[in-house]
Amino acid sequence: MEVEQMTRSLKEYQVFTETMIEMYRERMKELVMSDDTPDYMRDMYIESPNYLEADNLLRMLKTYHWLSLTDKQKKDKLDDQLEDYFYVYSDEYSDDYSDERSDYTDETRSSADYDLNDSDGSVVDNKDESRVSR
Numbered sequence: 001m002e003v004e005q006m007t008r009s010l011k012e013y014q015v016f017t018e019t020m021i022e023m024y025r026e027r028m029k030e031l032v033m034s035d036d037t038p039d040y041m042r043d044m045y046i047e048s049p050n051y052l053e054a055d056n057l058l059r060m061l062k063t064y065h066w067l068s069l070t071d072k073q074k075k076d077k078l079d080d081q082l083e084d085y086f087y088v089y090s091d092e093y094s095d096d097y098s099d100e101r102s103d104y105t106d107e108t109r110s111s112a113d114y115d116l117n118d119s120d121g122s123v124v125d126n127k128d129e130s131r132v133s134r
Contacts, residue, residue: 017057024060027067028052 031037032045032052045051054060066074 020057020060024054024064027064 028045028051032042037045050059050063050066054063069077
């Protein structure tokens with residue numbers, strides 16, 4: 001009895017899998033071929049591995065879910081992901097001195113504060129007339 005039940009379940013799974021793949025490919029084809037699809041979206045569907053090249057049911061299901069979201073929901077999700085990315089990025093690259101003041105914060109200098117000495121190629125600080133580099 002168990003073997004028959006497993007065989008039936010396997011057949012149901014095969015039918016489900018084949019149907020899902022067929023429906024998915026048909027929907028992707030519709031999106032790519034539709035005159036209502038803007039060119040940039042058509043290019044994205046063609047080039048993205050998440051659309052035409054989806055190779056497993058989970059990826060297909062996630063893509064279906066994404067396509068079912070409104071533009072606002074998509075934007076909110078992407079904004080959240082960007083915030084998370086930059087939050088992690090800023091934590092990874094912060095240093096131990098980020099709270100300390102720089103020696104250069106009290107005074108803003110511009111290139112007008114310096115002159116190039118043509119005779120020897122050195123840079124002279126116009127403020128105190130000292131040689132900065134040679």
